[in-house]
Each structure stands twice: as C-alpha cells, then as structure tokens.
Amino acid sequence: MRTLCSSTLIGEFFVIGFAGLVAMKDPDLSMATVWTVSGVAMFLCLVLCGLVTRPGGVVLGWVLQLALIVSGFVVPIMFFLGAIFAALWWASVHYGRKVDEAKARFAAQAGPSGSSTPDAA
Numbered sequence: 001m002r003t004l005c006s007s008t009l010i011g012e013f014f015v016i017g018f019a020g021l022v023a024m025k026d027p028d029l030s031m032a033t034v035w036t037v038s039g040v041a042m043f044l045c046l047v048l049c050g051l052v053t054r055p056g057g058v059v060l061g062w063v064l065q066l067a068l069i070v071s072g073f074v075v076p077i078m079f080f081l082g083a084i085f086a087a088l089w090w091a092s093v094h095y096g097r098k099v100d101e102a103k104a105r106f107a108a109q110a111g112p113s114g115s116s117t118p119d120a121a
Helices: 002-023 031-051 057-073 077-110
Strands: none
Touching: 002 031, 002 057, 002 077, 031 057, 057 077
16 A cells, blocks of 8 residues: 555656646745745655554545645646645555555465475475
8 A cells, every 4th residue: 555655656746746736826925935834744644654554544645635625726737736735645545455464364364484386294
C-alpha cells in the first residue's frame, strides 16, 4: 500500500505546485498566501508518504484529497484534478491493501525459512 499511496502523493505534490503557479495570477490573492497554502499542502504530501501505513495516515490522505477538491474554488481545474486524485487515492489504498494481504498470505505459505518446500529429514 505504501508504494501506491506514495506514488499518488508525489503526483499530487507536483500538481499542487503547478496549481500554486496558476493561483498566483489571481489579483485577489497575495503571493505569500498562495505559497503558504501551497507549501503546506506540498509538505503534507511528502510527510504523508512516510505516515501512510501508520494509524491515521490514510485518513489524513483523505483530508488532503478533500482539500485538493475544495481548492477548485480558487483554481477551477482543481475540481477535476482533485476528483481524479481522490479516485487514485481510493485505488491506491484499496488495491494496496489487497497486495499487502496477498504478500502476507504468500509469506505465510512459504513458512519461516522463506522456502515453500519442506526440509527432508
């Protein structure tokens, strides 16, 4: 799960940065505000890469996805991109857990020595 979710978060990191560049063109927003909000969101993406397998990591990821969608009120294309990344986040969590379960089942079948064939006595 960690690899899939981290890949999604790294993609979001770059999209948030580009959205910040677009938001700078809004005359109602100060550059400091845009880069503070964008910078915090980008930093959260990087931190979540390490926290995704810990308790609450996936929930924080969902909060980030919601924030990305809501950012569409400032940069309208983010409604679409936020929805795409929310779908990617769901798929990363869902299929990542399935992969982790399959790996655990395979490791359990292989036994403690890592070999699937029993030792001859």
